[in-house]
Amino acid sequence: MPNPSIVLISEEHTDQMLDGFARYQAEYDVRVARSCHEALQTTHDIVAEGGTVALFASESVLPDAEVLHCFHKLREKVPTARRLIAAHWDRFLIDGPALRAGMAKGKYDAYLLMPRGARDEEFHNAITDLLSDWGSTVPDPEVVSVKIVSPVRDALTLGIRDFLDRMGMASTVYPPDSDGGRYVLDRWEGEPAYPLVYPLNRPVIHATSVRDVAIALYGAPTALDLDHVVDVAVVGGGPAGLAAAVYAASEGLSTVILEAEAVGGQAGTSSMIRNYLGFPRGISGMRLALRARNQALRFGTRFFTGQIVDAVRPGYDGDPHVVCTDMGEVRARSVVIASGVAYRKLRVEPLEDLVGIGVYYGAAMTAAREMEDQDVFVVGGGNSAGQAAVHLARFARSVTIVVRRPDLAETMSQYLIGEIEYNSRISVRTCTTVVDGGGDGRLEWLGLEDVRTGEREQVPAYGLFLLLGAEPRCDWLPPEVSRDERGFVLTGRDVPKERWTDGLPPENLATTVPGIFAAGDIRSGSMKRVASASGEGASVVPLVHAWLAPAPEGTTL
Known part of the structure; x- marks a missing residue:
């Protein structure tokens, strides 16, 4: 697989942009586009070659498009990529007021001053933060701390990955017949029982619960040895x-x-x-x-x-x-x-039976990566629900927020409401509740009810994320x-x-x-x-x- 790409978009200051990103060229495929049109074509080529874009970095003025409009088009092509504006020092103060408002709506991630020479560490601190955030959310991270081998993506496997993600330990699931799967199986004695988990520099274990993995990583909980107050x-x-x-x-x-x-x-x-x-x-x-x-x-x-x-x-x-x-x-x-x-339970019995296989309580960061090109629903009107919807929109084809109230304003911060309104992949269904759902072995559909009229509708759904309050x-x-x-x-x-x-x-x-x-x-x-x-x-x-x-x-x- 090719290295992830960084696409620099600049007509007038190409050399300064390239100099500023010189230190990343060893591990990223750094490409230059001189216009929004060229950036879109470059991105198309990268994706066609089997690659992906980790970061788009554009100067604040482009010759053929307004920069935020260009970012909007680029997000449709690679929604997981981070986006930043690196304004030239001649335009940083001039362009800033009009552009910074777009950050609050999630139109891009950072507004920076273009590097002014070697070792501009304030600039690079922001870049590495953005690349680190990108790396922690991609489906297959480059640096893997824990290898998991399983022929299926069941609730236990997902729960293990979710625990590892929350502990800051990148993991990947390998099929048994893959190179990674065979690598782990070679270190396992006897008949394999899945999932197998191989923590770095520790023995391979057969995990029957998330707790098994925690013990493998941090040791078994022992009797508290505190003999003092x-x-x-x-x-x-x-x-x-x-x-x-x-x-x-x-x-x-x-x-x-x-x-x-x-x-x-x-x-x-x-x-x-x-x-x-x-x-x-x-x-x-x-x-x-x-x-x-x-x-x-x-x-x-x-x-x-x-x-x-x-x-x-x-x-x-x-x-x-x-x-x-x-x-x-x-x-x-x-x-x-x-x-x-x-999180409060939904208490819809058919959906409770699908928890972990399409239905999730909480943001379920790991499950979001399994939702690529799918239709998913988020139930809840608080900030956690809004953050989950924005994150899911990086992967899912569509994200629908379902709330009983007539709008989000009473329970969600305005910056999130603005970000949701701007994101074309996210829609909001107000005055609605989830009353049914099902599928063959995992979630496939939901039953929605209008709380005003009682009218019910069945909709296809691959994921349901429940953030219902405390x-x-x-x-x-x-x-x-x-x-x-x-x-x-x-x-x-x-x-x-x-x-x-x-x-x-x-x-x-x-x-x-x-x-x-x-x-x-x-x-x-x-x-x-x-x-x-x-x-x-x-x-x-x-x-x-x-x-x-x-x-x-x-x-x-």
Whole structure:
């Protein structure tokens, strides 16, 4: 397979563009087009040769088309390619105001100043970010950390790939009779049983669950070896839990995180978060989570993954709280509940039977790559649904967002609504619900109902992605921790007055049990946004400090 291409589009400044991309020529097929028409023809030739385009880089003015119109045509040919404008320094300030608005609608990914000489590292930082995002979403990544061998793309195989994607480990599925498949089979003893998983520099395993793969990569969970009391036990490794761990550990508190699945929580499945402070070009949920994890590790946080918390025993009169898992217990002077939420079930029985084989809860980044040239549906009106639809549109022939409401404005950020309106592959069906579906061995059709008229319609569908809103999963909490009627944890002034102490409510992120706090989506009244969850995770640490200040005598740290 040929190297992926970078197509430079410039009439007046071809030499500067080529000089700026010289360092990429060893690993990318860098081509030059002098007009939009030539860029379209070059792209046609690349695709006809069996290649693909990773990046289109155009100067801000083209001789035969407005640059954003040209990008629109190029996206129709290669929807997975990233697109950037590299304006010449004579035109950077002039063209910027009119063009930058297009970024908010997803018309392109970055507006940069053309390289001004060798080692313009600010420019190259943006380029490598874009190429990295492209590489993490292509169906067959070049650099593979884990090889999977399976004759079928079943729910288990997809679940394994999804877990690996969320952990930032690129993988590829090989048929048994392929070169990659035979390579793995040569390292397997006995009769093959699929799927076989070959993690880098580790023995080949037959995986019967995602947990088998996690154990192969990170080792089997062992009984928690904490024979001392820690300052903070954080339950959940999403944005709120990671932020709490970073700030607590950086201030010298002994901190552990207990996470049942992949680090990052629901946010870790987001293809691109564009409104997170400090990332003007956006950042994928996976990368945000892994950066936060590495940051927490740097300050000394200990991570225990695959640890499902099934109970918390509150401590009173100076005794520590006890967080219980099936592998042991953690004694902690304070506990931060940051376990997040799960997507609400659709509860349409025929579709529940197809989960993993055409029906998916959440963004399912891995499944998106299986949707090439197919018709898919996204159910949900929040930002997660919008991000999933935009990402799916890179692969699917059509993406339909299904919502009960008359529009998206009440539940989705405007920048996403604008991006959806601009994308010709995405449509929105309002006042509609999914009431039926089926297929022979996988999803093939859906039944849709108009909530106003009751009229039903059957439509072909290859994929259904359900992002229906939040349901708390915290039945493991003790009754002493108050929750609202939906099961979310109550904190601060939301706590019923009869549970206040001396006529005063708990602190804003404190629960009804002293020393137990809640942050992020699990908390009643939270915003259900990545940034707000991170903010609450950071904000809870001063409250933890205040609680720990009068440390009981004799406590072992």
